Amino acid sequence: MTLFSALGIHEDIVKALDYLGFSTPTPVQMQAIPLMLGGHNDVVGLAQTGTGKTAAFGVPIIQLIEPKRRVPQALILCPTRELCMQVTKDLESYSRFTPGIKSLAVYGGAPIVSQIRDLKRGVHIVVATPGRLLDLIRRGEANIAAIQTLVLDEADEMLQMGFQDELNAILAQTPATKRTVLFSATMPSEVAAISRKYMRDPIEITVGDRNTGTENVEHVYYLVQSHNRYAAMKRIADMNPDMYAIVFCRTRQETKDIAEKFIGDGYNAEALHGELSQAQRDQVMDRFRAKNLRLLIATDVAARGIDVKDLTHVINYNLPDEPANYTHRSGRTGRAGRNGVSVSFVTANERYKIQDLEKRIKRRFERGQIPGGQDICERQLFSHIETIKNVAVSQERIDRFMPAISEALAELSRPELIARFLSLEFNRLLDYYQGAPDLNVKENERPKRALEARGAKPWAQGQSQTSRFVLNVGKRDGMNPRRLLAEFNAALDSNNVRIGRIEILANSTTVEAESRHADSILRAFQGQQINGKLVSISIDTRPGVGGGKPEARPRSFENRKNVKFSQKNQDRKPRQWIQSTARPV
Numbered sequence: 001m002t003l004f005s006a007l008g009i010h011e012d013i014v015k016a017l018d019y020l021g022f023s024t025p026t027p028v029q030m031q032a033i034p035l036m037l038g039g040h041n042d043v044v045g046l047a048q049t050g051t052g053k054t055a056a057f058g059v060p061i062i063q064l065i066e067p068k069r070r071v072p073q074a075l076i077l078c079p080t081r082e083l084c085m086q087v088t089k090d091l092e093s094y095s096r097f098t099p100g101i102k103s104l105a106v107y108g109g110a111p112i113v114s115q116i117r118d119l120k121r122g123v124h125i126v127v128a129t130p131g132r133l134l135d136l137i138r139r140g141e142a143n144i145a146a147i148q149t150l151v152l153d154e155a156d157e158m159l160q161m162g163f164q165d166e167l168n169a170i171l172a173q174t175p176a177t178k179r180t181v182l183f184s185a186t187m188p189s190e191v192a193a194i195s196r197k198y199m200r201d202p203i204e205i206t207v208g209d210r211n212t213g214t215e216n217v218e219h220v221y222y223l224v225q226s227h228n229r230y231a232a233m234k235r236i237a238d239m240n241p242d243m244y245a246i247v248f249c250r251t252r253q254e255t256k257d258i259a260e261k262f263i264g265d266g267y268n269a270e271a272l273h274g275e276l277s278q279a280q281r282d283q284v285m286d287r288f289r290a291k292n293l294r295l296l297i298a299t300d301v302a303a304r305g306i307d308v309k310d311l312t313h314v315i316n317y318n319l320p321d322e323p324a325n326y327t328h329r330s331g332r333t334g335r336a337g338r339n340g341v342s343v344s345f346v347t348a349n350e351r352y353k354i355q356d357l358e359k360r361i362k363r364r365f366e367r368g369q370i371p372g373g374q375d376i377c378e379r380q381l382f383s384h385i386e387t388i389k390n391v392a393v394s395q396e397r398i399d400r401f402m403p404a405i406s407e408a409l410a411e412l413s414r415p416e417l418i419a420r421f422l423s424l425e426f427n428r429l430l431d432y433y434q435g436a437p438d439l440n441v442k443e444n445e446r447p448k449r450a451l452e453a454r455g456a457k458p459w460a461q462g463q464s465q466t467s468r469f470v471l472n473v474g475k476r477d478g479m480n481p482r483r484l485l486a487e488f489n490a491a492l493d494s495n496n497v498r499i500g501r502i503e504i505l506a507n508s509t510t511v512e513a514e515s516r517h518a519d520s521i522l523r524a525f526q527g528q529q530i531n532g533k534l535v536s537i538s539i540d541t542r543p544g545v546g547g548g549k550p551e552a553r554p555r556s557f558e559n560r561k562n563v564k565f566s567q568k569n570q571d572r573k574p575r576q577w578i579q580s581t582a583r584p585v
Helices: 011-019 027-038 053-064 081-094 112-121 130-139 155-160 164-171 189-198 226-239 252-264 278-289 323-330 348-361 373-390 395-408 414-433 448-454 481-491 515-524 567-572
Strands: 043-046 074-077 103-106 125-128 149-153 179-184 203-206 217-223 245-249 269-272 295-299 313-316 340-346 365-367 466-471 499-504 509-514 537-539
Touching: 011 053, 011 081, 027 043, 027 053, 027 179, 027 203, 043 053, 053 074, 053 081, 053 149, 053 179, 074 130, 081 103, 081 125, 103 112, 103 130, 112 130, 125 130, 130 164, 149 155, 155 164, 155 179, 155 189, 155 323, 164 189, 179 189, 217 348, 226 252, 226 340, 226 373, 245 252, 252 269, 252 295, 269 278, 313 323, 323 340, 323 348, 340 348, 348 365, 348 481, 373 414, 466 515, 481 499, 481 509, 509 515, 515 537
Parallel strands: 043 179, 043 203, 074 125, 074 149, 103 125, 149 179, 217 340, 217 365, 245 295, 245 313, 269 295, 313 340
Antiparallel strands: 466 509, 466 537, 499 509
16 A cells, blocks of 8 residues: 555555656645545645645545536636646646546636637536636636535735635635635735635644745845846856756846846846737747756746746845745745755845845845856866766767867877867856956945945036826835835936935825936836835826925035934935935846
8 A cells, every 4th residue: 555545545546646756645745635535624725836735635636526427526726827737737647547537727818719618518627717717607608606626726826916806706606515725835814814704614734834935945145236136146057057947037127138138148048027928928938848948037927827847946136025925936946855046136225135034934044155257167167077978979970980080189189189178168158257356245345336325426406307206105015215215226227316305104105316217217116016015106297396406405415324214204304315326237
């Protein structure tokens, strides 16, 4: 008897699991499968991506299906098309030797007519994204009144993506007698609210602690100047020749820019963002899964639901604004018992985010040192030598060329031949890193922009017109002057954006900046999140607001350097002026 058989799983499913190479149940499977097979309790599972949760709910669902009843008996809701397809594929694998089980993936971006046709033919398990399923329900084409099991897979991500209303509408159509199973990597208040509203005395199973990071992931951060972010990331990539990673960026424009830089530097990289058509997206993902791409540059939204095995690294080009997103990002590596590394590039102004994450995920972050050019060249050299040593040689094909090759190279000694061969491969790398500067920020070093700002000249009267920008985040969202300046510096592409008066209220923030940078500022904050809240930004166009001369400015920045910008002072005295230089990323 195998360990899976001991959990009460039928032999035909055990045979399929054995065919897939699954020999030992994971901890979440050990806890969830007996619960789902043995009773009618609702279940809340807190488990990271890659812990085997699909089999934890998929195997018992398949076993409980009645094949002769050609109606949906189980419904699995997923946040994204990619996860929907992956779960369906896994269910088909688990039911390989179980005849008569039909699973159907229902998602947006695919022809709805074919999905309606398959539903009419009869299916047992529907795996769906909330938006498309609700559309089918309203058309009268999807009937979920007879389902016995409802699974909310990655519930926290569904809520972060704004599916709260769709979930409420769908769950209202399901029978009261069903069992509800909820799986989530984190347990934010919104997920807890769904649990309270739609579940009956659920049994909670937890793999690790709540809201913690995956055990097999090493968390490393590098302290950099904002304008050195790409150079630092390139060095980390060069230092790890076998890197296979997703690079997370904040905006779709940033994914494009970073991917273009990597491609221009000769890397196998591609961007994944919302402007791609579904066909283009599928093509990128097929290349990445086949490892024809080494680096996938993506936003959180574009990467949700992606299931890729064997990732060596997750790279946070910018840390996410919502801590739960870091958990999702880092959980994509270190899966199935393998080790992985989550790399983050932060500026001195963002160091507090690392401390917050350490508390949240209960993992220590190690500060890494950005390698120098000599170390990188040495690592690349010996990696290439190992590749040469392990290459398979077909003597039959090579032997006929060897006499001519030996004669052509006869005048070169063995050391000369090796030197020329390596120079052919590495001259470009050696030239690139010759005299490369140290990119590490010293422990007590202030950010370069702050040093420049200290000595910067104040705005001259009438030197530049200003606009007043209004953001929908304030004190209740954790906003303060230092955080606002950090966001401006991290988001903007302009080299010298001067920031004026800042006023922070409970639910909003106003900030003055030079009008000539208005388009860049509005564009930079599109799609941004601050502490999990989607930012909206606009220009205050009321008469007499913006476009005028800055008022009540101190005569020099040196006179302001001892001003404490506390939240209290900032709200009481909104006429303090702060000057900041934003560096391009």
